[in-house]
Amino acid sequence: MDIQKFEKFMNIMYRLRKECPWDSEQTHDSIKAATLEEAYETVHAIDEKDYKELQGELGDLLLHIAFHSVIAEDNGTFTIDDVIQGISDKLVRRHPHIFGDVQVKNVGEILQNWEAIKLSEGRESVLDGVPEIMPSLLRAYRLQEKAAKVGFDWKKVEDVYAKVVEETNELHQAVDSGDKEAVEKEFGDLFFALINYARFIGVNPENALRGTNRKFISRFQFIEKELANRGKKITESNLEEMDEIWNESKKIYK
Numbered sequence: 001m002d003i004q005k006f007e008k009f010m011n012i013m014y015r016l017r018k019e020c021p022w023d024s025e026q027t028h029d030s031i032k033a034a035t036l037e038e039a040y041e042t043v044h045a046i047d048e049k050d051y052k053e054l055q056g057e058l059g060d061l062l063l064h065i066a067f068h069s070v071i072a073e074d075n076g077t078f079t080i081d082d083v084i085q086g087i088s089d090k091l092v093r094r095h096p097h098i099f100g101d102v103q104v105k106n107v108g109e110i111l112q113n114w115e116a117i118k119l120s121e122g123r124e125s126v127l128d129g130v131p132e133i134m135p136s137l138l139r140a141y142r143l144q145e146k147a148a149k150v151g152f153d154w155k156k157v158e159d160v161y162a163k164v165v166e167e168t169n170e171l172h173q174a175v176d177s178g179d180k181e182a183v184e185k186e187f188g189d190l191f192f193a194l195i196n197y198a199r200f201i202g203v204n205p206e207n208a209l210r211g212t213n214r215k216f217i218s219r220f221q222f223i224e225k226e227l228a229n230r231g232k233k234i235t236e237s238n239l240e241e242m243d244e245i246w247n248e249s250k251k252i253y254k
Contacts, residue, residue, distance in 0.1 A: 013066045035064040111149045138206040167193040222249035
C-alpha cells in the first residue's frame with residue numbers, strides 16, 4: 001500500500017469538507033442513504049463479475065468511509081485514524097488463533113470463538129449486531145447463522161425440509177381460513193423455514209433470489225422484444241401469447 005496516496009486522498013476530503021459548500025453542509029444522516037446505495041452497487045458489480053466496475057465502487061465506498069470520518073472529526077467524535085486503529089485492534093482480538101496462542105481444529109471452532117469474543121466485548125446476545133435495516137431475507141439468514149454458531153441448530157437436513165413442508169401446509173390452512181393476519185404470520189414462517197433450508201444445503205438465499213430476479217428480468221424483456229418484432233406493444237398482447245414467448249425465453253435464459 002502506498003501511504004502517500006492515502007494521505008493525498010484524505011487531504012482531498014479535508015479540502016472538500018472545508019471549501020465545497022455542498023460537502024461542508026453534509027451530516028451522517030444526510031449521506032447515510034447514499035452510503036447504503038454504494039454498498040448495493042458494490043454487490044451488483046460482484047454479481048456481474050465486472051471487476052473494473054468493482055474497483056470504482058470500492059472507491060465510492062472508501063469515499064463514504066472517509067466522508068463519515070471527516071464529519072465525525074468536525075464533530076469531535078472520532079477520526080479516520082480511530083477508525084483504522086479500531087478495526088485493526090478488532091481483527092487481532094477476534095483472531096487469537098492467528099495473533100495469540102489459541103489452538104483451533106476447524107472453521108467451526110473459529111466461528112464459535114468469534115461469537116464468544118463478541119459477547120465478552122459487551123454484547124448481551126449472540127443475535128446482537130444484525131441490523132434491523134438489513135433486508136429481511138438476508139437478516140433471517142444471518143440470525144439463523146449466528147444461532148447455529150453456538151449450537152442452536154437442526155441436526156439433519158431432512159428435518160429442516162420437513163419443517164418447510166409443515167409451514168407450507170399451515171400456510172394453506174391459514175389461506176383457507178380467510179384470516180389475513182394468520183396468512184401473513186404463516187407466510188413469514190414459511191420464508192424463515194425456506195431460508196433455513198437454504199442455509200443447510202449451502203445456498204445463500206439472498207444471492208439465489210437476486211439471481212432469480214435477474215433471470216426474470218431477462219425473460220420478461222425477451223417477451224417485450226419479441227412482441228416489438230411482431231409489431232406489438234406488451235399491452236396489446238395476451239397471457240397466452242406472452243406465455244408462449246416466455247417458454248422460448250427459458251431456452252436462452254436458464
